[in-house]
Amino acid sequence: MTIFDHFARRLPALPGVGYKPQHFSEILQDPDPVGWLEVHAENYMGAGGRPLAQLRHLAERFPISVHGVGLSIGGEAPLDRDHLAGLSRLCGEMNPASFSEHLAWSTHDGAFLNDLLPLPYTAQTLARVAAHVDQVQEALGQQMLLENPSTYVAFRETVLDEIDFLAEIARRTGCGLLLDVNNVFVSCTNQQRDPWDYITRFPLHLVGEIHLGGHDADHDSANRPLLNDSHGTEVADPGWALYAEVIRRTGPLPTLIEWYNDVPDWQTLAAEATRARQILVPARASPALPGPFLTPKARCPQALSAPKACPMPNALRSIATPSTARSSRCSRPVFRLCNG
Numbered sequence: 001m002t003i004f005d006h007f008a009r010r011l012p013a014l015p016g017v018g019y020k021p022q023h024f025s026e027i028l029q030d031p032d033p034v035g036w037l038e039v040h041a042e043n044y045m046g047a048g049g050r051p052l053a054q055l056r057h058l059a060e061r062f063p064i065s066v067h068g069v070g071l072s073i074g075g076e077a078p079l080d081r082d083h084l085a086g087l088s089r090l091c092g093e094m095n096p097a098s099f100s101e102h103l104a105w106s107t108h109d110g111a112f113l114n115d116l117l118p119l120p121y122t123a124q125t126l127a128r129v130a131a132h133v134d135q136v137q138e139a140l141g142q143q144m145l146l147e148n149p150s151t152y153v154a155f156r157e158t159v160l161d162e163i164d165f166l167a168e169i170a171r172r173t174g175c176g177l178l179l180d181v182n183n184v185f186v187s188c189t190n191q192q193r194d195p196w197d198y199i200t201r202f203p204l205h206l207v208g209e210i211h212l213g214g215h216d217a218d219h220d221s222a223n224r225p226l227l228n229d230s231h232g233t234e235v236a237d238p239g240w241a242l243y244a245e246v247i248r249r250t251g252p253l254p255t256l257i258e259w260y261n262d263v264p265d266w267q268t269l270a271a272e273a274t275r276a277r278q279i280l281v282p283a284r285a286s287p288a289l290p291g292p293f294l295t296p297k298a299r300c301p302q303a304l305s306a307p308k309a310c311p312m313p314n315a316l317r318s319i320a321t322p323s324t325a326r327s328s329r330c331s332r333p334v335f336r337l338c339n340g
């Protein structure tokens, strides 16, 4: 099976929820269940037991998205081979419709940090993340989605825009992107940027899944808004508005309600999924807006060509990998960088 073959088995363009064991029975008994479930990989990488038994049972009825939170793809160190082997075993057994991880790091020099930390966007980190994504996709035998982070600081060393960074990772590796709309709102608010501009510039055609979650609002020492990506509340109104605009542009996409802290009862969680469905269903009836977005174009890197009018930023042009460098590995999808 090639990575491209697996790409055809994506999640349904329906609302899904992050699975929590306390909802196990109600999910199975719900007469109008969600379209799919997402699980955090690290909760199911043990040898067996009740969690894995429940997941196997759910996987017989629901498409499953496996979402990693501990691989530290953005870290300086090589990926943890044991961790990657555990992911490979889990995905091998569950055959998930999607695997995703974060553009972030969480381990360094033997220390494990319980957070998803941002990284500077430079030529060096771009090359490292691309190599790590390559390694993950080859280990799992499937395409992965890379999620945009929620950030609270910007690095002096950063020379690339986050969107350009993500798009270039996708171009180099053939991975897709996971667009966390709440992360967009959190990051842009914290860094005094425009979230509408962010989603307008984001390569939406590469998005295989959307995350919607809640955040906590605070203020920093200068009394500026400071948002915390808490995953512990309902989706905020700005999140719904940004999401509706994304769906208006793309048409229906698999959409996760991500509520992992202070988990509510099943009815409350299902109501959030219903609200997402109310945005997705009308989108089925109207074609997505045409936009200057990237389109899957070819399976072979030898077919990759950048038209003269390519808007690739100069910073990326200077570090872009020659397409012929990957010509011996033609099985993954490749995306043209420009419209037309």
Ligand SMILES: [Fe+2]
Pocket (backbone or CB within 6 Å): 147, 180, 183, 211, 258
């Ligand atoms: Fe997320």
